[in-house]
Amino acid sequence: MSTNSQLRPNRANVLRRSASNHLVTAISVLGTLLVLVPLIAILVYLVYKGASSLNVAFFTHTPKPVGESGGGMANSIVGSSIILLLASLIGIPVGILGGVYLAEYGAGKTLGAGIRFVADVLNGVPSIVMGIAGYALIVVHQRHFSALAAGVTLAIMMVPTVTRTTEEMLMTVPHAIREAAYGLGVPRWRMILSISLRTAAPGIITGCMLAFARVAGETAPLLFTAFGSSFWPHNLNEPMAALPLQIFVYAMSPYDEWHRLAWAGSLVLITLIMVSVGLVRYVTSRGRLKGGH
Amino acid sequence: MADTRIKDAEPPALLKLQVNEPHAVAGHAVEGKAPAAIREFLNKRGSGAAGDGAFGALVLACALSILGIVVLILFVLIQQSKLSLHAFGLKFFITSAWDPVMGDFGALPFIYGTLVTSFLALCIAVPLALCVAIFIMEICPKPLRGPVAFLTELLAAIPSVVYGLWAVFVLVPIMRDHLGPFLVKFFGWTGLFSGTNFGEGLLTASIILSIMILPVISSITREVMGAVPVSQKEGVLALGATRWEMIRIAVLRNARVGIVGGVILGLGRALGETMAVTMVIGNHPDIAKSLFAPGYTLASVIANEFTEATGDLYLSALIEIGLALFLVTVVVNTIARLLVWFVTRNSAREAR
Numbered sequence: 001m002s003t004n005s006q007l008r009p010n011r012a013n014v015l016r017r018s019a020s021n022h023l024v025t026a027i028s029v030l031g032t033l034l035v036l037v038p039l040i041a042i043l044v045y046l047v048y049k050g051a052s053s054l055n056v057a058f059f060t061h062t063p064k065p066v067g068e069s070g071g072g073m074a075n076s077i078v079g080s081s082i083i084l085l086l087a088s089l090i091g092i093p094v095g096i097l098g099g100v101y102l103a104e105y106g107a108g109k110t111l112g113a114g115i116r117f118v119a120d121v122l123n124g125v126p127s128i129v130m131g132i133a134g135y136a137l138i139v140v141h142q143r144h145f146s147a148l149a150a151g152v153t154l155a156i157m158m159v160p161t162v163t164r165t166t167e168e169m170l171m172t173v174p175h176a177i178r179e180a181a182y183g184l185g186v187p188r189w190r191m192i193l194s195i196s197l198r199t200a201a202p203g204i205i206t207g208c209m210l211a212f213a214r215v216a217g218e219t220a221p222l223l224f225t226a227f228g229s230s231f232w233p234h235n236l237n238e239p240m241a242a243l244p245l246q247i248f249v250y251a252m253s254p255y256d257e258w259h260r261l262a263w264a265g266s267l268v269l270i271t272l273i274m275v276s277v278g279l280v281r282y283v284t285s286r287g288r289l290k291g292g293h
Numbered sequence: 294m295a296d297t298r299i300k301d302a303e304p305p306a307l308l309k310l311q312v313n314e315p316h317a318v319a320g321h322a323v324e325g326k327a328p329a330a331i332r333e334f335l336n337k338r339g340s341g342a343a344g345d346g347a348f349g350a351l352v353l354a355c356a357l358s359i360l361g362i363v364v365l366i367l368f369v370l371i372q373q374s375k376l377s378l379h380a381f382g383l384k385f386f387i388t389s390a391w392d393p394v395m396g397d398f399g400a401l402p403f404i405y406g407t408l409v410t411s412f413l414a415l416c417i418a419v420p421l422a423l424c425v426a427i428f429i430m431e432i433c434p435k436p437l438r439g440p441v442a443f444l445t446e447l448l449a450a451i452p453s454v455v456y457g458l459w460a461v462f463v464l465v466p467i468m469r470d471h472l473g474p475f476l477v478k479f480f481g482w483t484g485l486f487s488g489t490n491f492g493e494g495l496l497t498a499s500i501i502l503s504i505m506i507l508p509v510i511s512s513i514t515r516e517v518m519g520a521v522p523v524s525q526k527e528g529v530l531a532l533g534a535t536r537w538e539m540i541r542i543a544v545l546r547n548a549r550v551g552i553v554g555g556v557i558l559g560l561g562r563a564l565g566e567t568m569a570v571t572m573v574i575g576n577h578p579d580i581a582k583s584l585f586a587p588g589y590t591l592a593s594v595i596a597n598e599f600t601e602a603t604g605d606l607y608l609s610a611l612i613e614i615g616l617a618l619f620l621v622t623v624v625v626n627t628i629a630r631l632l633v634w635f636v637t638r639n640s641a642r643e644a645r
Contacts, residue, residue, distance in 0.1 A: 017535050017538065018535060020535075020537055021535035021536055021537040021538070024427075024537040024540075025432055025536070025537070027424060028424045028425075028427045028428045028432055029428060029432070030424070031420065031421050031423075031424025031425060031428070032424055032425050032428040032429075032441065034421060034424075035421050035422075035424075035425050035445060035448075035507060035511075036441075036444055036445075038448075038504050039444060039445075039447060039448050041459075041463070042451065042455070042456070042459045045459065045463060046455070093355075094355045094358060095355075097351060097352045097355035097356075098355040098356040098358065098359060100352045100355075101352035101353055101355060101356035102356060104352070105349060105352060105353065106356065112356075114360070115356050115357070115359055115360060117627075117630065118359055118360055118363055119359050120626070120630050121363075121623055121626045121627055121630065122359060122362065122363055123626075124558070124561045124562070124565075124622055124623075124625075124626035124629075125366075125619060125622055125623065125626075126564070126565020126566070126567065126592060126618060126619075126622055127453075127565070127567065128565065128567040128592045128595050128596055128615070128618070129366075129370075129565065129615050129618050129619045129622070130366075131595075132370065132373075132595065132599070132611075132612055132615040133365075133366040133369060133370065135599075136370065136372070136373045136612065137365065137369055140373070156362055159358070159359060159362070160359060163356070163359065185338075187341025187342075187344055187345050188341075188345045188348070188349075189341070189344050189345050189347075189348035189349075190341070190344070192348070213450060216452070217451075217452020217453065217454065217455070218452070218453075219452070219453060219454040219568045220453070220567040220568055220592070220596055223596055223599065223600065224599050224600060227600070244452060244454045247454050247455070247458060248454050248457070248568060248572075251454070251457065251458045251461055251572065252461075252572065259462070262458055263458070266454075266455045266458055269454075269455065270451065270452075270455060273450055273451075273452065274447075274450070277447075277450055
């Protein structure tokens, strides 16, 4: 009899517990909505402001002096492309080979674990500090700002991301495939190049695109390396315009015309980043279908 | 385990096996020349040791370059800030003078600004990030889960300078005309919201920072929540717990160390965030009690004054601030990584 009354649910208690359950659910839904609001606000406002300011001149002209209307950011777009290309050419091969070491040679070794840890920590170093490092490493010795310094700085920022994703992707390659290659008498380096890396290629490309998208929007490291310029880029050894830098300069200026250009530039930059992130999702979903493991 | 399996299959071992084989094969010579031909081919072909050695050295060099980069950064930062290190010593971090004309520098106002904005940003972002993580992992209907997760990840893909642009033209007016007066009316008595509200200042910088660090915290939280074994959750549910009790008892309690790791990782991001903060914080080296007051952070003073710094001491002081920022973020990130690694390592072991 007494056990029966203990087992019988206490009505007030059940109500309280059920109420707190619903309350927390509601709070969590509200919190998520609150987070999505600024995201959607930013994107909608950006498209609205940017699209109304975009025109052909934006993509074909260099900036005009204050007071003259028109002008564009063509030189910044070209400059950004050059700097990003340089960064990718240096950062991606070094990053991929570093990842190969971690996955194929360094697994279980203290050195491998140490490098993996340092790569994670390097990933968290603020971009402004990377900018100073680029300045102290290259600009100080060259005695002038240069696109070269900007490219190398961004490359340094790409390396840890590419290394870690390459490593993670290589770890998913089944050992049976590797052993099959060895069984055919293939040397280790050939096995890694034509079996491991090729099997993991979709994932590695994803990592490279993510690293690219991350540095594409970086402004702080460019402040003291590329410095910016209002002319067409000529060579790597001189200050060069870059899209994020130009957006910053225009946003902080007091002129409406320049604000308009900053919005248009932001829309172009975001589109570039979203396209690379979207490509990543496309490539990975295809890769997963094909790989089937 | 995995390592030894690779080693067993290594070509040198394989070759040795093949070369030793003929003793056995020679017994039935009836088979003819095939083993001899294989042997000849293998001997002529070489072992590939040279290629293996070169490739191994190349990938090792690339991996070591990561260590090299960190050491190099530390070295050049110390070298370039030597002037200021000698001139001010540790006093640099506890004095609040910032007078480029007189050559007197102290970083205290920037440390204050960085700490206040990062702390406030965490206060705003952590509860929201927890809400998002709980919603996505436990509450969200399956078909919505992917898109919502993707949208919050998208927040991380927006560049800092675009957040800054949005903050300057949208958030600052909102702060000035709506949120600011509201805070003064209801929380004015705390003294935190005194002075003139220009829209720019510590509070605005904190809000934009919180939006930027939120995806970091929520994605790490999701990761560690996902590492909680399903059997634990089912066990709690089987005892008659409601969903919230299950989340509290099984998920959050198991994941708490990892969540703290995620929060610290967010802190590391907040400490070093530059562009968006620089654009809305007001850039004034003051230690003000009011959150409406303009401030300055370690990162934004570098961004703003570096290119116009005249004089070696001025430049050196700015680089010393960069050095301090580097060391602090390295320590913060190390702690965070260790915590996250601690949690996911345990769960990986249980899964095995």
